[in-house]
Amino acid sequence: MASPDTAPLIELERFLPYRLNALAARVSNALAEIYQDRFGLSIPGWRVIATLGQYGVRTGRDIAAHGVMHKSTVSRAVTSLEERGLVARKANPDDMREELLTLTDAGRAIYEALAPEALAFEMRFVSALSPAERKTFFAILERLDRHARSLHEEPRAEVAE
């Protein structure tokens, strides 16, 4: 076994899971500046709004799986958004244990105010890359994502509670 004086066993700056997480967190934090101060939304709260804005109606479980978040994280965000009148719940005729979520008119208005700013943020972020590099980067992300799913079929975020 190596002693504490030897070279580090993992150089985190070159360890892909760590690098990916640090970049993803940095980007999320920078994006959050757009909605936290103006609308008091948390990062999971924004993701709930963005998912319902895109899909109209979803369960909390769908939103958690789609964004690879803990169900409990999504559940807390939904409770807070519901208290603020931004998200509404209704019974799910297909599964009585799981409610369907939608944006209220007020929630939709926030989505429509935020979406163009979020897209403008993304444009500023990817402006560091040429169009060809963006395409390459997206293709690699896609491939790694499929590969990560195959390494771990059932996302831990779904089973960790």
Added chain:
Amino acid sequence: MASPDTAPLIELERFLPYRLNALAARVSNALAEIYQDRFGLSIPGWRVIATLGQYGVRTGRDIAAHGVMHKSTVSRAVTSLEERGLVARKANPDDMREELLTLTDAGRAIYEALAPEALAFEMRFVSALSPAERKTFFAILERLDRHARSLHEEPRAEVAE
């Protein structure tokens, strides 16, 4: 303004901040299988051990900034690791408000047991890419990371408490 019946304003599957976060979370969850069941470590707990394994001595603030985590997340992880005898605190002669953290012998033993498995996991994960693609991907991550820092000089994780 668009009505709820129009096309979604943001397609999350093509929105880079969302894609990056989903991939990063999926990879973290898959990696976590290695250390959660065997050593009962949380994701932040593993990151604290990996950072101290690499750097020897660090403050909680350093670890949070390095991994772009909330200080409170790191603080909770450190408390749990200390209770388990894996991390030790000592006074910081340069700043009495901030303690220095190190791995205990037991913490170091866990790091040395986990590091080769974490590296083997990374190898399996990046095996989806050719060596040239890995190089391209790392170079793009590096560039985006620098760019994200310039978009948001002070990481929100450091100021959000």
